[in-house]
Amino acid sequence: MIVAERKPMEAVASLVAPYERILVVGCGECVTVCMAGGEKEVEVMASALRLMRGKEGRPVTVETETVQRQCEPEYLVPLDKKAEAAEVILSMGCGVGVQFLAERFAQRWVVPALDTKFAGGVREAGVWEERCGLCGDCVLHLTGGICPVIRCSKSLLNGPCGGSHGGNCEIKRETRCAWQLIYDRLKGLGRLELLTPVLPPKDWSTARDGGPRQVVREDARL
Ligand code: SF4
Ligand code: SF4
Numbered sequence: 001m002i003v004a005e006r007k008p009m010e011a012v013a014s015l016v017a018p019y020e021r022i023l024v025v026g027c028g029e030c031v032t033v034c035m036a037g038g039e040k041e042v043e044v045m046a047s048a049l050r051l052m053r054g055k056e057g058r059p060v061t062v063e064t065e066t067v068q069r070q071c072e073p074e075y076l077v078p079l080d081k082k083a084e085a086a087e088v089i090l091s092m093g094c095g096v097g098v099q100f101l102a103e104r105f106a107q108r109w110v111v112p113a114l115d116t117k118f119a120g121g122v123r124e125a126g127v128w129e130e131r132c133g134l135c136g137d138c139v140l141h142l143t144g145g146i147c148p149v150i151r152c153s154k155s156l157l158n159g160p161c162g163g164s165h166g167g168n169c170e171i172k173r174e175t176r177c178a179w180q181l182i183y184d185r186l187k188g189l190g191r192l193e194l195l196t197p198v199l200p201p202k203d204w205s206t207a208r209d210g211g212p213r214q215v216v217r218e219d220a221r222l
Helices: 009-016 038-057 073-085 095-104 179-187
Strands: 003-004 021-027 061-067 090-093 109-113 112-122 128-133
Touching: 003 009, 003 109, 009 095, 009 109, 021 038, 021 095, 061 073, 073 095, 073 128, 090 095, 095 109, 109 112
Parallel strands: 021 061, 021 090, 090 109
Antiparallel strands: 003 112, 112 128
């Protein structure tokens, strides 16, 4: 999932400070799971904004709505009326959601309440960890299901570097060395032969540089 974190409340408040009619929009997917922008967080945000404005003695109307997914246009249709009435839309979705809102509501100022962090998952209660750098050319079949692009601090494809110490990374001492993890897992599975070939340089043309990427599924098109 996409993991995001709410910006500091003062920063969010300053983004909507010039406006009196605010629509706060949550998203029912990833940001609900990581407790940053779901229905509950939207209501907390709306209350906080009303409270802050009340203390300042400035009027404000804060409407709320949480859609199933901000990143799919059809789910934004029910927002039309409230968006029309608002001066600013405060998105509590990830950066993708913010952009889809801005596209649909071209005449409205749209601002992000969250900082979008990474693609990852739940490591333990209250802790989310990055797992994929969305490189577009997955090599997990060569590395025992452990991503060297994201989990190695240097994104080495042929690790470990000389700095792995006691199974931990030299860049972040508290982090396990990804290549130690890869070695241990491949050894446990009897697949150490996968480490013999030197992997060629990665094809980064599938990664993020060079403009937005697309996935097109002809069988899913209307
Ligand atoms: S190799 Fe690329 S696609 Fe696969 S997990 Fe790592 S960053 Fe993600
Ligand atoms: S110590 Fe391990 S994880 Fe850290 S940079 Fe070197 S190979 Fe990568």
